[in-house]
Amino acid sequence: MKFFKRFTPLAPACLAVLFMISPAAADEKEAELFVRSLAEQAIMVLRDDKKPLETREARLRALLSAGFAMDTIGRYVVGAHWEKMSAEQQSEYQTLFSEWTLRSYSTRLGGYKDQEFEVLNAVDSGKKDIFVRTRINQPNGGKPVNCAWRIRKVNDQYKIVDIDVEGISMLITQKREFESLLNRQGVNGLIEMLKMRNSKFPAMAG
Amino acid sequence: MKKLNFKRKFLNAACLTLALTFAGVGASWAGTFEEGNAAYQQTDFTTALKIWKPLADSGDARAQYNIGVMYDRGHGVEQDKATAKTWWLKAAEKNLPMALHNLAGGYLFGSGDENEHKKALEWMTRAAELGLSRSQYSLGKMYLHAHGVKMDEALGRKWIEMAANQGFDKAQYNMGKISRDGIAGPVDKEAAARWFLKAAKQGYAKAQNYAGNRYAKGDGVEKNEAEALFWITLAADQGDKTAEENRNVLLKKLPPNVVEEVTGRVKAWTPEKN
Numbered sequence: 001m002k003f004f005k006r007f008t009p010l011a012p013a014c015l016a017v018l019f020m021i022s023p024a025a026a027d028e029k030e031a032e033l034f035v036r037s038l039a040e041q042a043i044m045v046l047r048d049d050k051k052p053l054e055t056r057e058a059r060l061r062a063l064l065s066a067g068f069a070m071d072t073i074g075r076y077v078v079g080a081h082w083e084k085m086s087a088e089q090q091s092e093y094q095t096l097f098s099e100w101t102l103r104s105y106s107t108r109l110g111g112y113k114d115q116e117f118e119v120l121n122a123v124d125s126g127k128k129d130i131f132v133r134t135r136i137n138q139p140n141g142g143k144p145v146n147c148a149w150r151i152r153k154v155n156d157q158y159k160i161v162d163i164d165v166e167g168i169s170m171l172i173t174q175k176r177e178f179e180s181l182l183n184r185q186g187v188n189g190l191i192e193m194l195k196m197r198n199s200k201f202p203a204m205a206g
Numbered sequence: 207m208k209k210l211n212f213k214r215k216f217l218n219a220a221c222l223t224l225a226l227t228f229a230g231v232g233a234s235w236a237g238t239f240e241e242g243n244a245a246y247q248q249t250d251f252t253t254a255l256k257i258w259k260p261l262a263d264s265g266d267a268r269a270q271y272n273i274g275v276m277y278d279r280g281h282g283v284e285q286d287k288a289t290a291k292t293w294w295l296k297a298a299e300k301n302l303p304m305a306l307h308n309l310a311g312g313y314l315f316g317s318g319d320e321n322e323h324k325k326a327l328e329w330m331t332r333a334a335e336l337g338l339s340r341s342q343y344s345l346g347k348m349y350l351h352a353h354g355v356k357m358d359e360a361l362g363r364k365w366i367e368m369a370a371n372q373g374f375d376k377a378q379y380n381m382g383k384i385s386r387d388g389i390a391g392p393v394d395k396e397a398a399a400r401w402f403l404k405a406a407k408q409g410y411a412k413a414q415n416y417a418g419n420r421y422a423k424g425d426g427v428e429k430n431e432a433e434a435l436f437w438i439t440l441a442a443d444q445g446d447k448t449a450e451e452n453r454n455v456l457l458k459k460l461p462p463n464v465v466e467e468v469t470g471r472v473k474a475w476t477p478e479k480n
Contacts, residue, residue, distance in 0.1 A: 203275040
């Protein structure tokens with residue numbers, strides 16, 4: 001299992017030096033550290049391949065749940081439709097959206113085995129966000145995948161608000177897809193679609 | 207001369223057989239479905255695919271379905287929903303319920319095309335008739351909310367009740383709402399409370415909150431605020447925001463010894479397995 005193998009825990013002394021640089025640079029380093037830490041925890045889950053794949057994916061889902069700003073993402077992708085939803089619809093939508101997003105990412109990440117994950121750098125992106133750029137190197141010389149994580153401080157904690165894979169933003173892609181469905185089938189249609197997606201069956205064992 | 211020709215032909219045929227054998231080595235492995243699954247569980251998707259592909263090509267519906275899942279999720283292959291659909295269609299032709307269910311879900315909320323809706327209804331109905339509780343529930347919801355089909359409350363209730371009777375928690379929760387609201391039948395508060403409780407016992411947060419509210423108000427069950435706090439706390443602990451608000455109201459009302467007893471029960475609680 002080589003996934004994320006380039007990570008090594010940073011010694012406390014290094015941390016001290018990092019945070020002495022400048023406030024802005026310190027934020028970037030902190031965000032970088034947040035992504036590293038999340039990835040390290042993901043390695044632990046992915047390495048445990050004695051557990052069934054479904055179990056590992058469920059553990060990964062719980063891990064990502066803590067790392068993503070789900071409420072912020074969920075609200076953004078439905079745009080102005082958020083205000084038109086009743087409180088019950090908002091709550092149901094957020095639960096379903098969060099379940100579906102976490103399921104999508106954990107099933108994709110659950111498939112990683114021999115890939116290497118490299119943190120390249122972190123840069124400011126607007127007033128609130130920091131982009132942590134990473135690269136996933138494929139085994140056997142496959143084309144590396146560039147992946148940038150948009151990080152924001154929410155209630156004093158770093159959270160992922162978007163993932164940009166090879167220049168394509170998850171947030172924008174999802175917003176477009178939802179907009180089209182919301183225009184056709186309304187909020188209830190979106191809720192039912194998410195329910196249906198969450199009910200999809202995994203691979204069968206026999 | 208004739209003999210020489212025969213020899214040459216024989217040699218050519220032998221070489222061709224050998225070449226085909228070696229060419230095949232890289233493309234597929236002989237193996238059982240279970241061996242493919244063992245590799246899949248180890249995240250060795252390349253091996254799983256090599257084992258399942260020849261099985262799928264020879265008509266094994268389970269292998270066809272699983273290859274569909276690999277394409278749908280991007281496991282060991284480039285994620286490709288269209289190819290996933292192609293494999294699921296093959297398995298659906300053999301009436302594999304999970305393939306029918308996954309296909310129906312994709313078509314129901316795909317392009318919005320009416321023909322796709324018809325297909326979705328056809329596949330979901332077949333999966334439901336084959337006894338898959340999740341499909342029975344989904345089909346029931348399609349009828350209740352007019353998704354891809356004309357609204358039919360009686361059919362909606364029928365399919366949801368079938369799934370609920372099989373123990374599917376979401377269907378039980380929905381039967382609670384159907385009984386509460388009297389959809390395609392009389393209003394039945396006792397039945398509503400019973401259904402909410404069944405789903406609550408399986409750990410479904412929304413049903414736990416609803417069951418707790420029934421106990422708090424004595425709605426369809428005998429009023430019992432300790433029992434209400436118990437179910438509402440279980441829901442709140444799962445992040446249900448309405449349950450959090452309800453819990454705060456009850457915590458202010460109930461004496462500390464009752465709260466302590468309920469807290470102990472919550473800690474010791476485990477969901478029932480369906």
